Amino acid sequence: MRLRFAPSPTGPLHIGGVRTALYNYLLAKKTGGTFVLRIEDTDQTRYVAGAEKYILEALQWLGLQVDEGPETGGPYGPYRQSERKDIYRAYVEELVAQDKAYYAFDSAEELDAQRRAFQEKGLPPFKYDAKQRMQMRNSLSLSANETRSLIESGAPYTIRLKVDPGEEILINDRIRGEVRFKSEELDDKILFKADGMPTYHLANVVDDHLMKITHVIRGEEWLPSTAHHILLYRAFGWEEDMPAFAHLPLILKPTGKGKLSKRDGLKLGIPVFPLSWKGESEEESFKGFREFGFDPRAVVNFLAFLGWNPGTEQEIFTIEGLIAAFSLDKIGKAGARFDYDKALWFNQQYIQSSDDTQLAKQIAPILAKHGHHAEPAWLEKFCHLLKERVSLYPEFWEQGKYLLEAVREYDSKTVRKKWKPERRPLFLKLAEELEQLDNFTAESTEQHVKAFAERHELKIGEIFPLLRVALTGTTRGPGIFDIMELLGKKESIQRLQTAFNSF
RNA sequence: GGCCCCUUCGUCUAACGGCUAGGACGCGAGAUUUUCAUUCUCGAAAUAGGGGUUCGAUUCCCCUAGGGGCUGCCA
Numbered sequence: 338m339r340l341r342f343a344p345s346p347t348g349p350l351h352i353g354g355v356r357t358a359l360y361n362y363l364l365a366k367k368t369g370g371t372f373v374l375r376i377e378d379t380d381q382t383r384y385v386a387g388a389e390k391y392i393l394e395a396l397q398w399l400g401l402q403v404d405e406g407p408e409t410g411g412p413y414g415p416y417r418q419s420e421r422k423d424i425y426r427a428y429v430e431e432l433v434a435q436d437k438a439y440y441a442f443d444s445a446e447e448l449d450a451q452r453r454a455f456q457e458k459g460l461p462p463f464k465y466d467a468k469q470r471m472q473m474r475n476s477l478s479l480s481a482n483e484t485r486s487l488i489e490s491g492a493p494y495t496i497r498l499k500v501d502p503g504e505e506i507l508i509n510d511r512i513r514g515e516v517r518f519k520s521e522e523l524d525d526k527i528l529f530k531a532d533g534m535p536t537y538h539l540a541n542v543v544d545d546h547l548m549k550i551t552h553v554i555r556g557e558e559w560l561p562s563t564a565h566h567i568l569l570y571r572a573f574g575w576e577e578d579m580p581a582f583a584h585l586p587l588i589l590k591p592t593g594k595g596k597l598s599k600r601d602g603l604k605l606g607i608p609v610f611p612l613s614w615k616g617e618s619e620e621e622s623f624k625g626f627r628e629f630g631f632d633p634r635a636v637v638n639f640l641a642f643l644g645w646n647p648g649t650e651q652e653i654f655t656i657e658g659l660i661a662a663f664s665l666d667k668i669g670k671a672g673a674r675f676d677y678d679k680a681l682w683f684n685q686q687y688i689q690s691s692d693d694t695q696l697a698k699q700i701a702p703i704l705a706k707h708g709h710h711a712e713p714a715w716l717e718k719f720c721h722l723l724k725e726r727v728s729l730y731p732e733f734w735e736q737g738k739y740l741l742e743a744v745r746e747y748d749s750k751t752v753r754k755k756w757k758p759e760r761r762p763l764f765l766k767l768a769e770e771l772e773q774l775d776n777f778t779a780e781s782t783e784q785h786v787k788a789f790a791e792r793h794e795l796k797i798g799e800i801f802p803l804l805r806v807a808l809t810g811t812t813r814g815p816g817i818f819d820i821m822e823l824l825g826k827k828e829s830i831q832r833l834q835t836a837f838n839s840f
Numbered sequence: 841g842g843c844c845c846c847u848u849c850g851u852c853u854a855a856c857g858g859c860u861a862g863g864a865c866g867c868g869a870g871a872u873u874u875u876c877a878u879u880c881u882c883g884a885a886a887u888a889g890g891g892g893u894u895c896g897a898u899u900c901c902c903c904u905a906g907g908g909g910c911u912g913c914c915a
Contacts, residue, residue, distance in 0.1 A: 345915045380914055445913060452912095461841055462911060495913055513845070522843055530913040537915050561844055561910040586846080587908070594907070642864090646853055650863050669846095669853075672908060676851050679865045689878080726877035736876090751875095801874035813876030 338370030338551045342396075343541070345377045346388035349614035349623065350395050352675070353556060353588045353597060356640045360585065361554045362401045363641070363663040373548060374406030376417045377541070379534045389417075395611040395625075399633045400656055405548075413548040418540045425535035428543050428573070429496050429528050433476075437572040438528060440494045441465075441475040442487055464524045467502050496529035498538075498569065506564045511552075511583040511665045518564035526565050538562060542569040545580055554583045554665075557672075583665050586644050587672045597675050599623060607677045611636065626680075630729030632691075632699075635684040644673040653686055685728035696720035700733045707734060709741045718823055722815040736814065740823055744810035744832065747840070751806045755799065756840045763793060764803070768833040777826035779818035786818075807836030 342358040344350055350358075365372040374396070376389055389407070396403060405411025415421055432438035443451075448465070455463040463469070470477055475497070476484040488494065504520035528539040535543070545553060563582055570579045588597045591605060602609035602623055612625035626636045638654055646669075647654070647662040654662065688696070697716040704711060711719065723737045767789050774781055790800050805817045808829065814820065821829040 343915095347915075377915065383914065441913095443913095448913085459841095464842090464911075493913095510845095516844070518844075524911080527913050532913075534913090536913070541915095556909090557845065558909055558915090564844090584845085589908080591851090596908075642852065644852090648854075650854085652864060671846050673853090674851060676865070679852065682865055723877095725879095797874055805875065811876085815876085817874070 338365060338368040339373060339549050340365040340370060340552050340554065341373035341375050341545070341548065341550050343375040343377050343544075343555075344392055345380070345383070346385060346392065347380070347383045348385050348388055348616075349610045349612070349625075350388075350392050351597070351599065352609050352611070352626075352640065355395065355399065355611050355636075356588065356643060357554060357556060357585060358396060358401055359399070359637060359640055360645070360663075360668070361552075363660050364552060364554065364665065365404075366660045367663055370551075371404045372401070373411070373413075373550070374403040374409075374416060375544060375548070376407055376419075377537065378417060378419045379530075379537065379540055381419075381532070381534070391612065391614065398611060398627060399637055418535070418544065421540070421544070422533060422535075424547070425529065425539055425543055426533070429535070429539060432498075432528070432572055433496060435572070436499065438496050438498050439470075439476045439525075440484060440488065441470075441473065441497045441525075441527075442479075442492055442494050443473050443475070444493070447474075465497065466524045467500065467521065470497075470525060493531040495527045495531050497525040498528050498565065498572070500525050500565075500568060504568070506567050508560075508563050508567065508582060510560070510563075511581055512586075512668050513560070513584060513670060516560065516563075520564075520568065523564055523568070526562075528569075538565055538569065542566050542573070542575075546570070546573070546575050550580045552583065553580045554585060557584045557587050560584045583668070586669055588643060589672045589674045591675050591677060596672070601675075605677070609675070630703075630731040631680070631684050632687045632730070635680070635687040638687075639680045639683040642679075643675070644669050653683075653690075681728045688724050688727060688730070691724070693717040693721045693724075696724060696733075699730055703731055703734050704741065707738070707741075711741070715823070722819050722823065726814075739809040739811070739814075740820065744808070744836075747806050747810050747836065748812050751802050751812050752840050755803050755806075758840075761837055761840075764837045765834065767800075768830055768837065771833070772826065772830045774826070777822065777829070779816065779822045782821050783818040803840075804833070807833050807840075 340361040342361045344354055362372050378384055393408060403409050405413065405416065407416045429438060433440065452463045455461070465473065472478070477499070479487070500520050500523045502521035506518040506520060508516040508518070510516055526538050527536050529535055563584070567576070567579070570576045589595065590597050590601050591607070597609055599609055601607070608624060608626045608629045608631070610623050610625040611627065613628045614623050614625070616622045627633070634656070637656055637659070641654065641659050642652065645663070645667055648667055694717055697713055697720050700720055701711070701716060719737060719740060720733065723733050727733055727736060767786065770789065771782060771785060774785060786800060786804070787797070790797055801817060802812065805812060805814070808817060808820055808824065824832070
C-alpha cells in the first residue's frame with residue numbers, strides 16, 4: 338500500500354490535517370506500506386513561507402516518519418507540485434488533444450461578472466458546464482482559427498475539463514459506501530490555470546497516479562469534487578487502477594456549530610495546532626499542543642480517537658498499538674467534536690505512566706526557563722512527587738515552584754484558623770527537634786512529628802496543615818514529609834523557623 | 841437555491857436485526873489521604889421525530905427536522 342498526506346503550505350497545519358496525516362500513516366504502516374508526503378503548493382498567491390517547514394516539524398514531533406517526501410526524496414519525486422509543472426502541462430495537453438478538455442479564454446473578471454449577473458437575476462449560481470459553455474469564450478465555442486490565433490497572440494487561457502452529460506459516477510467510498518453523482522450536475526472544472534499551474538484536481542489525480550498511491554484518505558470536504566477526480570481518471574484511462582477513497586468526518590468546534598477553526602483556539606484558550614506559529618501579527622500567532630505542554634504521544638492517541646475507535650474498550654495506545662489496531666471500517670461517519678478535556682485526560686495518563694527519568698528530562702527546560710537548574714537525581718524526585726497531580730508539563734513548575742523558590746506568602750486562611758500564637762514556642766521546639774535528626778528522611782520526620790504530637794497531646798490536624806503552609810505557603814500538594822525530604826534538612830528547618838516566627 | 845454527507849448519554853463512541861443500549865471524558869456522591877491529586881466504589885445521563893419492513897428494529901427502507909460540506913483561475 339502507498340498512502341500520501343498532501344497538505345497545502347498556506348499556513349500552520351491545523352489539527353484536522355494532523356489527524357488526516359495520522360490516519361494515512363497508520364494505514365500505511367499497518368500494511369508495511371509507504372507513507373508519502375507531497376506538498377501541494379500550486380497556489381502561489383496563498384503560499385506562506387515557513388509553512389512547509391512547519392509541516393515537516395509537526396510530523397516529526399508527532400513521530401510520523403515520512404518515507405518519501407520533499408526532504409527525504411524517493412523514486413517518484415519531486416514531491417513538491419510547484420516543481421512538477423511541466424508534468425501536468427503534458428498530461429493536460431493530452432486531454433485537450435483527445436477532446437476531453439478545452440481552452441477557455443474567459444477572464445476572471447468576466448466570470449465574476451457572469452456570476453453576479455446570475456445572482457442579480459435571482460438565478461441559481463452560475464455554473465460553467467455543458468449548458469453554458471457555448472455562451473462562453475473557449476475552444477469549443479470559438480472556431481479553430483480563432484482559438485489558434487488567440488493562443489498564438491499570447492492571450493491568457495485556462496484549460497477546463499469537458500464534462501459531458503449522461504454519465505453516472507459511482508464513488509465507492511471506504512467509509513461512506515456508495516455515493517453517486519450525475520455528470521450533468523458537475524461543472525467544467527478548471528484543470529490548468531492561466532499562470533501555468535495546475536489546479537488541485539489535476540495535480541492531485543496525476544500525482545496520485547504517477548506516485549502509485551493506492552488509498553486516498555482525506556477530509557470530507559473533498560467528497561463532492563471526487564466525482565470530478567473520477568472523471569479525470571476515466572479521461573486519462575486510469576480508472577482501472579484508481580486509488581481507493583476514504584473521506585474522513587470533519588472535526589467540529591468544541592461548542593456551537595461548524596468545523597473547528599483557529600478562531601476557536603484563540604477564543605477558548607486551547608490549542609488547535611500541533612506547534613506554535615508566528616504569524617504577521619499577534620492575532621495570527623498561536624501556541625500549539627507542544628507549547629501548551631502536551632506529550633506528542635498523547636496528542637496522537639487523542640487524535641486517533643477523534644472519529645475512530647478500535648472496537649474494544651482500550652483507550653490508551655502506543656503508536657505501534659494504533660498501527661496494529663487501525664482499520665478504515667472503524668472510522669465513524671459523523672463529525673467529531675473537539676473535546677479538550679479528553680485531550681487533557683490523555684496527557685495526564687501519559688504523564689502518570691512516564692517514568693521519573695523521562696519526566697525529568699522533559700521538565701528540565703521548563704524549570705530552566707524560570708532560572709532553575711536542578712540536579713537530575715533531585716529533579717526525578719521532584720517529578721515523582723508531582724506527576725500524579727498535573728496534566729500538562731508546565732504544571733510541574735506551577736504546582737511545584739515552592740520546592741525551588743522561597744515561599745513568598747502564606748495561605749492566610751489556614752494561618753488564621755489553625756495558628757495559636759501561644760504555641761509558637763512549641764512549634765519552634767518541634768523545628769529544633771527535627772534539626773537534631775540524623776537521617777532527615779520522609780519516614781523519620783513523619784515518625785518524629787507524630788510522636789511529638791502525641792507527647793504534647795496535639796491532634797494531627799493541629800500540626801500538619803501548619804507545617805504544610807510553613808513549608809509551601811499553600812494548603813495542597815504532595816505529602817509534607819516528602820516535601821521536607823526533597824527540600825533537605827537545612828532548608829526545611831529554616832522555612833519552619835521563618836514561618837513560625839512570622840505567623 | 842442546487843448537489844452530497846451525517847444524526848446513540850453534554851462530549852468521544854460500542855452494540856451478526858434479538859439480554860436491564862456497554863465503555864470513556866466531564867459532572868455528582870462516597871471511601872482512602874494531614875491537604876490537593878491519584879486510586880477505588882456508586883450515581884445521574886442517549887437511540888432526533890414520524891411512518892413502514894419484520895415475530896422482533898439503535899441497526900434495513902421512506903419522509904420530516906436538524907447539523908455539516910461543496911457550489912473559486914483555493915486547497
